[in-house]
Amino acid sequence: MTSAVKPSTLKFAAIGIDHRHIFGMAQNLIAEGAEFVGFYTEGTPEPLEGFIKRFPTVPRAKSAETFLNDPSIDIILLAGVPCDRAGWAIKSMIAGKDVLSDKPGCTTLEQLNDVRACLAQTDRIWSINFSERFQVPSATRAAELVAEGAIGKVVQTVGMGPHRLNRATRPDWFFDRQSYGGVLADIASHQVDQFLFFTGSTDAEVTMANVGNYANPADTGLQDFGEMSLRSDAGHGYIRVDWYTPDALPNWGDGRLTILGTEGYIELRKYVDVGGEEGTDHLILVNGDKCEKMRALDAGVPFFGRFLEDVRNRTETAMTQAHALKVCELALQAQELAEERFK
Structure with missing residues (x-):
């Protein structure tokens, strides 16, 4: 540079x-x-x-x-x-x-x-x-714990990215596939970023990808559901994204991330803890010494x-330039693979 x-x-x-x-x-x-x-x-x-x-x-x-x-x-x-x-x-x-x-x-x-x-x-x-990592203090704390070896070697991430449709506020481009790029290229890029980061992967293979429109058939350009799987030489990942968040949830989406390691696991309840504590950034850590839930608001961004x-x-x-490019590449590859099956 x-x-x-x-x-x-x-x-x-x-x-x-x-x-x-x-x-x-x-x-x-x-x-x-x-x-x-x-x-x-x-x-x-x-x-x-x-x-x-x-x-x-x-x-x-x-x-x-x-x-x-x-x-x-x-x-x-x-x-x-x-x-x-x-x-x-x-x-x-x-x-x-x-x-x-x-x-x-x-x-x-x-x-x-x-x-x-x-x-x-x-x-x-x-x-x-990638705001679901970069603007989430609990993701910062999870990164610190992984770096400290709190759960051993990370072998899998399971990322969930549900969103509320908020139809009344959405512009026309939101419902136009060519404008927003598809649900995997768009939302799932967050979870692809987290998979690469937490597993320490620099490359991966898309092993499964699907998209669908199950709740909004009149909006032919909208994909309201997507899922994909990734595999690298370091680990595995599963991703699910959707536009189905119900109105009763007090936030736009119950975004979660589970990070599985060889010696424990971490679960992030990023934006809401249904049936639990109020607020955001709840982190669950389970390993050989600890089985606890903590707030991570002070971890910063x-x-x-x-x-x-x-x-x-x-x-x-x-973030390395190679990482940014690879996240986009994998999300777009998954989008293409899913749409071949969605036709």
Whole structure:
């Protein structure tokens, strides 16, 4: 990567705020000392009103090129319509910016190949906010416990990513397969990231993949269920994602992760503990010495500070570039495999 020295206060701008993940992406960078200098988005996407309330002093630009042509801006955040993110990432990197994209970073393997080529050409950083790990303190604590050897060698992850449909707030692109990329390419990228990370895998094989639309037949472009399995030389993984979260649940989804090791296991109840304690970030640890449940809110979310340091120092401490590319590749391969069977 290039060795140009970056200023201590990094500046970032956002292109596209069509997904509410932009809130956490921006707020966490601000909390780590970066300066939010502006945003551009087309039309009036649903998150716009809340975005303006949360970031009232951040100006809206008339065009995205305003940021691409500004040499003082170091980082571009991308949270537009998913199928547009890879194109803006490439434009941003060619303009000399590093990129932090909402997931999915790509919606096709062709887009992924274009991003790879751009990375080789520009030597920039293309990172993806896998929020179900990077914005979850219990995942941080789980990573610490795994690194300490608390459950031995990790041999399997089981990741569950249920979501609430919230039909009334969804834009048209949400129901258009070509726009959002498919349920595995989109949501399951979170769980693919966690599988690779916790098993220490750098590559894997998709051994099973399925998608379906079982509850929303009138929305022919929507996939409301997906599952996939992964196998690497380090371990195995099973992933299930869906849009079936019932209205009675007090959160958008009962996201869980089970990490199985040779000497114990960890279960994360990330957002809600049904029938248990209130709040988020519940972690269960069972091994030869402990059988306990703990809260992990104090573990923090170090990704964003590390990402800024990587931008300054041209390092890869937050997430390696190879990891980001591999997550997208596997999720997209699973999507293609599933759709061959879904036809």
